[in-house]
Amino acid sequence: MTQHLAAPSTGTSDDTSGRSTGWWQDAVIYQVYPRSFADSDGDGMGDLAGVTARLPHLRDLGVDAVWLSPFYASPQADAGYDVADYRAIDPMFGTLLDADALIREAHALDLRVIVDLVPNHSSDQHEWFKRALAEGPGSALRERYHFRPGKGADGELPPNDWESIFGGPAWTRTTDPDGTPGEWYLHLFAPEQPDFNWEHPAVADEFRSILRYWLDMGVDGFRVDVAHGLVKAAGLPDLGSHDQLKLLGSADDGLPFFDQDGVHAIYRSWRTILDEYPGDRILVAEAWTPTVERTAHYVRPDEMHQAFNFQYLSTDWDAAALRAVIDSSLAAMLPVGAPTTWVLSNHDVTRHTTRFGNPPGLGTQIRTAGDRELGLRRGRAATLLMLALPGSAYVYQGEELGLPDVTDLPDEARQDPSFFRAEGQDGYRDGCRVPIPWTRGGSSHGFGSGGSWLPQPAGWGELSVEAQTGVEGSTLELYRTAVAARRAHPGLGAGTGVEWLDGPEGVLAFARPGFVCTVNTTGAPVRMTAPGTVLVSSAPVTVDGAEFELPSDTTVWWTV
Numbered sequence: 001m002t003q004h005l006a007a008p009s010t011g012t013s014d015d016t017s018g019r020s021t022g023w024w025q026d027a028v029i030y031q032v033y034p035r036s037f038a039d040s041d042g043d044g045m046g047d048l049a050g051v052t053a054r055l056p057h058l059r060d061l062g063v064d065a066v067w068l069s070p071f072y073a074s075p076q077a078d079a080g081y082d083v084a085d086y087r088a089i090d091p092m093f094g095t096l097l098d099a100d101a102l103i104r105e106a107h108a109l110d111l112r113v114i115v116d117l118v119p120n121h122s123s124d125q126h127e128w129f130k131r132a133l134a135e136g137p138g139s140a141l142r143e144r145y146h147f148r149p150g151k152g153a154d155g156e157l158p159p160n161d162w163e164s165i166f167g168g169p170a171w172t173r174t175t176d177p178d179g180t181p182g183e184w185y186l187h188l189f190a191p192e193q194p195d196f197n198w199e200h201p202a203v204a205d206e207f208r209s210i211l212r213y214w215l216d217m218g219v220d221g222f223r224v225d226v227a228h229g230l231v232k233a234a235g236l237p238d239l240g241s242h243d244q245l246k247l248l249g250s251a252d253d254g255l256p257f258f259d260q261d262g263v264h265a266i267y268r269s270w271r272t273i274l275d276e277y278p279g280d281r282i283l284v285a286e287a288w289t290p291t292v293e294r295t296a297h298y299v300r301p302d303e304m305h306q307a308f309n310f311q312y313l314s315t316d317w318d319a320a321a322l323r324a325v326i327d328s329s330l331a332a333m334l335p336v337g338a339p340t341t342w343v344l345s346n347h348d349v350t351r352h353t354t355r356f357g358n359p360p361g362l363g364t365q366i367r368t369a370g371d372r373e374l375g376l377r378r379g380r381a382a383t384l385l386m387l388a389l390p391g392s393a394y395v396y397q398g399e400e401l402g403l404p405d406v407t408d409l410p411d412e413a414r415q416d417p418s419f420f421r422a423e424g425q426d427g428y429r430d431g432c433r434v435p436i437p438w439t440r441g442g443s444s445h446g447f448g449s450g451g452s453w454l455p456q457p458a459g460w461g462e463l464s465v466e467a468q469t470g471v472e473g474s475t476l477e478l479y480r481t482a483v484a485a486r487r488a489h490p491g492l493g494a495g496t497g498v499e500w501l502d503g504p505e506g507v508l509a510f511a512r513p514g515f516v517c518t519v520n521t522t523g524a525p526v527r528m529t530a531p532g533t534v535l536v537s538s539a540p541v542t543v544d545g546a547e548f549e550l551p552s553d554t555t556v557w558w559t560v
Contacts (some may be wrong), residue, residue: 208269295332343396
């Protein structure tokens, strides 16, 4: 039976009135994880010069900007998210001259550069924290962090019952200069990552200075790590019987360390700084909140420009669930005038080609390879759906190659700190961080001349840029075609909503100006009326006159 598409007004309209026109509104932004992108000096670790050399790949992919994960001076206890010096480059990644060269070359290729900023915590090797420890209780520098006396007769118990995101208590006890047990300090993540006290004016002053330092270097924006975590509830109260909710949660849920209202004053002050600079510099929030409505608070007109849509990233491959999160995301952002963002993978979650090849409901940290063929098919379809939606899309390095998560890394190769803290996160983030392949052969498949810091699996070369370039139907060419079509078609990217079309169960269909997107999330083909001319499809599609068969787990773009 052939299904016909009808167009009732059941979705968010595509009204663009009042919409600002900043470049970020509909940008495709590519995340580079520097240690796993390209190695210029053969030490097995990616670096900034390697990124610079591979920027033409991003130009050819057609993206608008590159977001770089941390490259600052760091002991690397958490892959650079433990920063010892926010104005220096870690030697493993290069020098400030390398950073300057990267920014200049990116701009020459019409690519903007967004850098990670880590304001919730520093490294325990940051000068402030080292001096606070050395000077002991009463040091003024201790007020820039959360030092507290312990509970119990001899202060042997943590100050409260908070747990670390990485497992275990969120407190570590210090040793005083005389060798006796001392105060405790707060770290919502690893013990090597003490949390700043954002109530202290010196912390706010320091980060305003850091912002200006990198803006003066020419960066186009900042992705703000743990943007929801900077402010803690007064008095650092116990959770009590409340379950620890890890990254997702807010003050509304009773969590005293996430999504406190006080964070918004910080971002309003930062926005005034960015607005002083030419060229539309932006702030992007990594804000894990329980609802998209809470996320929208971070992108009000005088705060940040974008916030990651983790609700979308966490949604299973299911038509009803996807439609619900698309509608709620668009509706939440409309009142604040911010673009919705769409993301499927990043450096903290299992790659979506692996997630979609496993049974639904397993979350974003999956330990099994699953059905790789099914996962890739769904992953390609999910990419076209994401790129068809209004707003900004984020692409994680290697997803344009269809890379799966590496789920069989030997334990001795792993470096994710959460892996070694068994009560915390699943600890399988290393699987999405394996260096990407550029060539079929050679040492580390073109990543570098000296191997790679995480072992690449067998068959990695056949997924490489070299192996897929110019090959019709390859995942790389699908991404290139889709991004180019998105940029060229006036009905894609821009706008604030979609018009849902009636379709069979398990099929998503929506219209945008001059454009229709059809998505079959089921395991069986569906016969439908053809709404127009095929523009891009994630799998081969045959149109038979006025009808076509939409294959299982396939997305098709149509011009109308």
